[in-house]
Amino acid sequence: MIAAQLALLLAVLGTSPALPAQALVEPSVYKALAASMTDETYVLVVFERDGLGDGEARTASIEARRTAILSTLSETDFRPVYQWQHVAGMSGYATERGLELLAKHAFVERIGSDMQGSGQLGSSVPYIGASTAHTNGVTGDGITIAVIDTGIDTDHPDLIDDIAPGGMHFLFQGTNVGTSFEDVIGHGTAVAATITSGGVVAGVGVAPDAKILPIQVVDSIGQSFLSDWVAAVDYVISAAPSQTRLAAINMSLATTVSFSESPCDSTAAVNILLGDAIRTARDQSILTFASSGNRGECNAMGSPACLEAAIAVAAVYEGDSGREPIVATYQNFFGTSFGDCFDPTTAADQITCFSNRSASNELAAPGLAIRSSVLGGGAGNWTGTSQASPQVAGALALLLQGTDADVESCLTSLKLTGQTTFDTCGPNPPPLRIDVAAALAAGIPFVSYCIGNGGDQMGCTNCPCGNNAGSDQRGGCLNSAGSSALLRASGLPRTSSDSLRFEAKNLPASAAAVLISGANRLPANSAHPCFSLGSGIPTLGDGLRCAGGFFKRHGLRPADSNGSIGSTNRGWGGEDAPPPGLIEQGGFTAGQTRQFQVIYRDFMHGTCTTGLASTQAVSTTIVP
Numbered sequence: 077m078i079a080a081q082l083a084l085l086l087a088v089l090g091t092s093p094a095l096p097a098q099a100l101v102e103p104s105v106y107k108a109l110a111a112s113m114t115d116e117t118y119v120l121v122v123f124e125r126d127g128l129g130d131g132e133a134r135t136a137s138i139e140a141r142r143t144a145i146l147s148t149l150s151e152t153d154f155r156p157v158y159q160w161q162h163v164a165g166m167s168g169y170a171t172e173r174g175l176e177l178l179a180k181h182a183f184v185e186r187i188g189s190d191m192q193g194s195g196q197l198g199s200s201v202p203y204i205g206a207s208t209a210h211t212n213g214v215t216g217d218g219i220t221i222a223v224i225d226t227g228i229d230t231d232h233p234d235l236i237d238d239i240a241p242g243g244m245h246f247l248f249q250g251t252n253v254g255t256s257f258e259d260v261i262g263h264g265t266a267v268a269a270t271i272t273s274g275g276v277v278a279g280v281g282v283a284p285d286a287k288i289l290p291i292q293v294v295d296s297i298g299q300s301f302l303s304d305w306v307a308a309v310d311y312v313i314s315a316a317p318s319q320t321r322l323a324a325i326n327m328s329l330a331t332t333v334s335f336s337e338s339p340c341d342s343t344a345a346v347n348i349l350l351g352d353a354i355r356t357a358r359d360q361s362i363l364t365f366a367s368s369g370n371r372g373e374c375n376a377m378g379s380p381a382c383l384e385a386a387i388a389v390a391a392v393y394e395g396d397s398g399r400e401p402i403v404a405t406y407q408n409f410f411g412t413s414f415g416d417c418f419d420p421t422t423a424a425d426q427i428t429c430f431s432n433r434s435a436s437n438e439l440a441a442p443g444l445a446i447r448s449s450v451l452g453g454g455a456g457n458w459t460g461t462s463q464a465s466p467q468v469a470g471a472l473a474l475l476l477q478g479t480d481a482d483v484e485s486c487l488t489s490l491k492l493t494g495q496t497t498f499d500t501c502g503p504n505p506p507p508l509r510i511d512v513a514a515a516l517a518a519g520i521p522f523v524s525y526c527i528g529n530g531g532d533q534m535g536c537t538n539c540p541c542g543n544n545a546g547s548d549q550r551g552g553c554l555n556s557a558g559s560s561a562l563l564r565a566s567g568l569p570r571t572s573s574d575s576l577r578f579e580a581k582n583l584p585a586s587a588a589a590v591l592i593s594g595a596n597r598l599p600a601n602s603a604h605p606c607f608s609l610g611s612g613i614p615t616l617g618d619g620l621r622c623a624g625g626f627f628k629r630h631g632l633r634p635a636d637s638n639g640s641i642g643s644t645n646r647g648w649g650g651e652d653a654p655p656p657g658l659i660e661q662g663g664f665t666a667g668q669t670r671q672f673q674v675i676y677r678d679f680m681h682g683t684c685t686t687g688l689a690s691t692q693a694v695s696t697t698i699v700p
Contacts (some may be wrong), residue, residue: 088393092208095694097178102188102345109172116155116169120303120345121145121178122186123164123351127638129561130582138164141183151176156438158303160310162356165349167250167303188345190249191302193331193378194413195226195263195294195462203394203442204467205513206282209474214516216283216473220322221271222312223360223466224305225264225329227257227292233276233447234269238288242315245292246304253307253405257292262451264290266458267328269449271464271473275481278455282470282512283477283562287320288551293329302331302346302379323476323483325354325362327386330378330432337383338435355385361483365389365469367461369432370406372415373454374502377432388488389465390431390507391443392497393422400444406430410459425509426501431461437507439490440497441467471512478516484564485522488520489515492568492699508625522565526668555584555678555689559639562675563691567650569698572664574657577594577650579642580674580691583635589676591630591648593662593696595669628662628670633681635676 090644099122108117123145128137142159145166153174158167167190170178178184201207205460209215220240227245228235243257268288273281291308294300309325316322337343341351342373368379368390379387400406400422406414406429417429427433428443441464445457468490475486493515494508554560559582567575578591630648633641641647649658664670674691 099181099184100186101175101179102186104189105175105187108189109175110344116171116174118167118190119164119170119175120167120188120190120349121184122188122345122348122453124183124185125164128164128585129638133559134356135143135161138162140167145178145181145183147483148181149174153177159308160306160353162310162313163306163349163353165306165345165352169218169423179331186345186348191331191333191344191346191379193300193302193329194298195261195329201282202282204282204471204509205511205515206471206474208513209478209516209593210280210284212516213480214474214478216272216286216470217477218321219283219473219476220289220319221283221469221473222289222291222322222325223264223268223271224291224293224308224312224325224327226261226294227264227265228261228268228288228290229259229262229265229449229451229453230257232265232269232449232453233260234273234278234281234455235265235288237274238268238272238286240287240289240319242318243290244308244311245294246307246311247293247295249301249303250307257290259292259451260296261294261298263294263328263462264292265451267326267462267466267553268460270446270463271326271470273449277453278449282467283473283533283544286470289315289319289322294377300329302350305329305380306346306349306353309350309357309364312362313357316360316362321476324469324472325357325364326466326643327364327380328367330367330380330381334369334371334373334378334432336376336434338382340379340382340436341384347383350380351383351385352384354380358385363387363472363483363487365465365472367465368434368437370410370414370430370460370462371432372406372417372430372501373432373434375434375504377434377436381432382436384436386436387438387468388434388436388507389461389468390433390437390440391428391461391464392440392509393419393424393426393428393444394442395420395422395424397444400428406459414460425495425497427497427501427506429501433499433502434505434507435504437504439468439494440464440507441471468510471510471515474512475515479520481520481522484519484566486515488522488566488568489518489520492521492570493518518699519697521569521699523695553689557582557584557639561674561676561689563672563694565672565694565696569659569696571659571664571698572700574659575650576658576696577642577647578658578672578674578694579640579647580635580676581640581643583639583641583676585635585637585639585676587635587639587676587678588632589635589641589674590632591672591674592627592668592670593630594627595671630658630661630672641674646652663699666698668698670696670698672696
C-alpha cells in the first residue's frame with residue numbers, strides 16, 4: 077500500500093515544491109483548542125495549491141496530497157471529516173499534536189477555523205425583461221441551476237415539476253450528510269421559485285422551464301457552516317455531468333462577518349477553500365451567483381459574494397415607491413441581518429440602502445417585495461439580495477437557451493447590456509441591473525465554438541496532428557500533456573471603453589504562445605505556415621508568419637509553471653496592457669467579428685512534426 081502511494085505521489089506530484097517550513101495556523105484554531113473539552117478542535121486544512129494542474133490531473137493531485145498528509149497522522153492526531161474531490165483541502169478534528177504535524181507538512185499551506193453563515197432574506201420578471209424572453213419561447217428549458225440554501229418544498233405546486241434528481245444535504249460540519257433536502261424554513265423554496273416557478277400559486281419565475289438541483293446546507297434553526305458550503309459546491313461539480321447542462325449555482329447565503337477586502341479569498345482558510353471550489357466550478361463552466369448581503373455596508377460584504385470567482389448581486393428598486401420602508405428601518409422590519417437604514421425616496425434602478433456594496437459587486441436585480449413561493453403551497457412577498465441573486469441565475473438560463481454561447485459569454489452579455497444604477501453609498505461604481513431582453517436582442521459578444529475536432533464550426537480548426545479533443549470536449553487540440561488548451565475572453569469589447577482581455581490555460585508549462593485574430597476561421601491545412609515547424613514561435617520574439625494577411629498578431633506571452641497565461645502573469649489586453657487596448661490596437665470597429673485564437677509551442681506531438689498546437693477559437697463581436 078505504501079509503495080503504491082509513493083508511486084502515485086511521484087507520478088502526480090513530481091518533486092516537492094519549495095514551501096515554507098511552517099504552515100500558517102490561524103489564532104482562532106489555538107483559541108478553540110484551548111476551550112475544547114475533548115482536547116481536539118474542528119479545523120480546515122488548505123493544501124499547497126501550486127502545480128495541481130486542471131481537470132482529472134488536478135483531482136488526482138488533490139487526492140495524492142491528501143494521502144501524503146494523512147499518512148503522517150494517526151487517528152488520534154487527526155480525524156478527517158470532509159475529503160473533497162475538487163477542492164484542495166480537507167476538514168477534520170485535530171489535537172495539539174495533530175496541528176503540529178499538519179503545520180510542518182510540506183503540502184499544507186494553511187490551517188483555520190470554520191465560519192458560520194445564513195440565508196439573506198413577481199413583478200420583477202417583466203422589469204428585467206424576462207417576460208419578453210418568455211413570449212419568444214425562451215424559458216430556460218434544458219438548463220439546470222443548483223440552489224445551495226435551506227432546501228426546497230418538494231411538493232409545492234410551483235416547483236414540483238422542476239426538481240432535478242440528485243439533491244443532497246450537507247449539515248453540521250459534515251456529521252449529517254444525506255439525500256434529503258426538504259425545506260422547513262422557506263428561504264430556499266422562495267429562492268428556487270424566483271428562478272423557476274411555474275406560476276401556479278406565485279408569479280412565474282425568471283426561467284420557468286429550468287430545473288433546480290436542491291442542496292441543503294442550512295439546518296432547521298437556521299444554522300450553517302462554510303465547510304458544508306464547500307462540500308456542496310464540491311458535490312455540484314461532481315454531479316454536473318449527470319445533470320442536464322448544469323450551468324450555475326445560486327448561493328443566497330453570507331457569512332456572519334463581512335470582509336472589506338475585495339476579493340477576500342486570502343483572508344481565511346475557509347475563504348481559500350470556498351474560493352477554490354467556486355473557481356474550480358467556474359473553470360468547468362458553472363458560474364456561482366451570490367447575494368451581496370443585507371447589512372447596508374458601503375465597502376464590505378460577506379463570503380461567498382466577496383470571492384474572486386463568484387458574481388456578487390445587489391438589489392435595486394423597480395420604481396418610485398416613496399419612502400422604504402414606509403416607517404422605521406429595514407432592520408426594524410426584518411431583523412438584525414438587515415442594515416439599520418431606510419431610503420427617504422426611491423426610484424427605478426436605485427440600489428437599496430440595505431444592499432452591501434464593494435468592488436466585488438458586478439450585477440443587480442430587483443429585491444423589494446418579490447412575489448415568490450412559501451412553505452405549504454402558498455405565496456408571499458420576499459425582500460433582500462437573496463431574491464436578486466436568483467434572478468440573475470435565471471437570466472443566465474434564458475441566455476443559454478436563447479443562444480449557442482457558453483456561460484462566460486452570456487455573463488459578459490448581461491454586463492454589456494445592463495442598465496445603469498445609482499447609489500450614494502461608497503466609492504465603488506454601482507453594479508449594472510440586468511436586462512434579459514436587451515441581452516438577447518444584442519446577441520452574444522463572445523462565443524467559444526470549438527468542440528472536439530472542430531469540424532465545420534465557425535472559428536474552428538481541424539487539429540493538424542490528428543490530436544483532436546474528445547467529441548464532447550470544449551477546447552483546442554490535445555497537447556503533449558493530453559490536455560485541451562482553453563482560451564477565455566472577459567471584459568467588454570467596446571470601442572468606447574475597451575477592457576477586452578484574454579487568458580489561456582492547460583498549455584504546457586512555460587510554453588511560448590501568440591494570440592492572433594482573423595476575420596475567418598484558421599485554415600485546416602497542416603502545410604499552412606501557421607502549422608509549419610519553420611514558421612514557429614522562436615525562443616525570443618514572435619516570428620509567426622501566419623499572422624500576416626487577414627490575421628492580426630496581438631503579442632507573445634509565456635505560460636507559467638502551471639501552463640496558464642493571465643492567472644499569475646500577464647494576459648492579453650485589459651489591465652495587463654497599457655493603452656491602446658486590443659480593439660484600438662487591432663483597428664477594429666463596431667460590428668466587426670473577429671476569431672481570436674492562441675497558437676503555442678508544443679514539440680511533443682508523437683509523430684507530428686509541426687511543433688505547434690492551438691486553443692479553440694473565440695468569436696468576438698465588437699460593440700460601440
